[in-house]
Amino acid sequence: MTGRTVQGRVLEALISDEQRALIPEVSGNSINGLGETERRRPSPVYWHPPSQKHPYAALQTWMITKSSREVPVTADMNNTLGGRGSKARAEKAPAPARDTPENWSRRVKEIALSNEADLVGIAQTKKEWLFEGYDTPAPWIVVLGIEMTHEDLAKAPEPESMVEVMRAYNRGTRAARALADWILGQGYDAEPEGGPIAGKLPMIPAAIACGFGELGKHGSIINRRFGSSFRLACVLTDLPLRPDPEDAFGADEFCTNCRLCEQACPPDAIADHKQMVRGETKWYVDFDRCVPYFNETYGCGLCIAICPWSRPGVAPRLARKLTRRSK
Ligand code: SF4
Numbered sequence: 001m002t003g004r005t006v007q008g009r010v011l012e013a014l015i016s017d018e019q020r021a022l023i024p025e026v027s028g029n030s031i032n033g034l035g036e037t038e039r040r041r042p043s044p045v046y047w048h049p050p051s052q053k054h055p056y057a058a059l060q061t062w063m064i065t066k067s068s069r070e071v072p073v074t075a076d077m078n079n080t081l082g083g084r085g086s087k088a089r090a091e092k093a094p095a096p097a098r099d100t101p102e103n104w105s106r107r108v109k110e111i112a113l114s115n116e117a118d119l120v121g122i123a124q125t126k127k128e129w130l131f132e133g134y135d136t137p138a139p140w141i142v143v144l145g146i147e148m149t150h151e152d153l154a155k156a157p158e159p160e161s162m163v164e165v166m167r168a169y170n171r172g173t174r175a176a177r178a179l180a181d182w183i184l185g186q187g188y189d190a191e192p193e194g195g196p197i198a199g200k201l202p203m204i205p206a207a208i209a210c211g212f213g214e215l216g217k218h219g220s221i222i223n224r225r226f227g228s229s230f231r232l233a234c235v236l237t238d239l240p241l242r243p244d245p246e247d248a249f250g251a252d253e254f255c256t257n258c259r260l261c262e263q264a265c266p267p268d269a270i271a272d273h274k275q276m277v278r279g280e281t282k283w284y285v286d287f288d289r290c291v292p293y294f295n296e297t298y299g300c301g302l303c304i305a306i307c308p309w310s311r312p313g314v315a316p317r318l319a320r321k322l323t324r325r326s327k
């Protein structure tokens with residue numbers, strides 16, 4: 001009997017009948033384009049507004065309702081997320097202020113870092129990042145990273161971990177809104193997006209483009225300061241900015257030789273090899289295996305918690321060591 005078969009049975013046993021009744025026929029991996037060799041934009045699948053009527057909307061609503069019932073503190077936190085509390089509040093100034101892209105970029109970073117963000121990066125918006133059916137006139141995206149407390153994260157898959165994740169998303173939403181308000185005050189457009197309910201785009205490709213780090217085997221970014229112990233928010237804007245470079249320091253190769261998240265994942269959702277997804281070969285987490293377990297266990301998060309990069313103080317040391325070795 002293979003490990004995967006055993007894990008498959010474990011997964012079956014873990015899923016409640018209530019959830020099973022809501023799992024749609026269509027595979028989330030198909031929606032995500034697993035195995036597709038042609039490039040295309042992502043399709044809405046999960047953590048997307050249920051009003052968009054994507055096939056997993058009912059399951060997503062069930063997960064949020066269950067979490068709010070079992071961990072009541074997250075009910076209020078949910079109310080500030082997903083566009084409901086993340087809209088900019090400032091009026092756009094009638095005439096745009098003038099400055100150089102370098103100065104605007106510096107000021108944007110100062111504002112973000114003084115408003116709860118721990119990381120800030122800037123990238124040129126690419127249409128290919130947007131979910132199909134969405135558009136934006138904004139040429140720039142400012143991505144924000146919010147550090148999580150590893151002590152709470154390490155309690156995954158218990159409620160404490162989910163509360164810390166929600167706290168980080170709330171901080172990110174507030175930071176994005178504060179930055180958008182400031183940009184509007186300079187006379188430019190700005191649209192804040194807070195996680196986890198994605199707005200127009202999944203934020204990971206933009207975060208990698210603006211230097212947050214590399215995609216890990218567990219499907220999250222590995223950053224040279226925080227490992228995978230952070231969450232994302234962003235602001236789309238037409239304020240003239242300068243892009244930041246990508247930051248590769250050996251995390252991708254490290255993942256090839258590390259199996260910690262693979263072995264820790266109860267439903268065996270993390271593959272030991274990269275896979276073709278919408279024309280790109282990359283690390284990919286099996287949606288159909290992860291999501292049901294994730295839903296039953298307060299957003300799980302075991303893979304991020306166990307990742308060695310996420311432990312306090314480890315990422316900077318490891319990044320320096322790998323960078324030295326590659327020279
Ligand atoms: S646990 Fe290991 S394999 Fe998984 S993402 Fe972290 S470094 Fe990569």
Ligand code: SF4
Binds near residue numbers: 293294301304
């Ligand atoms: S969140 Fe949990 S179920 Fe999903 S990939 Fe990570 S460890 Fe596996």
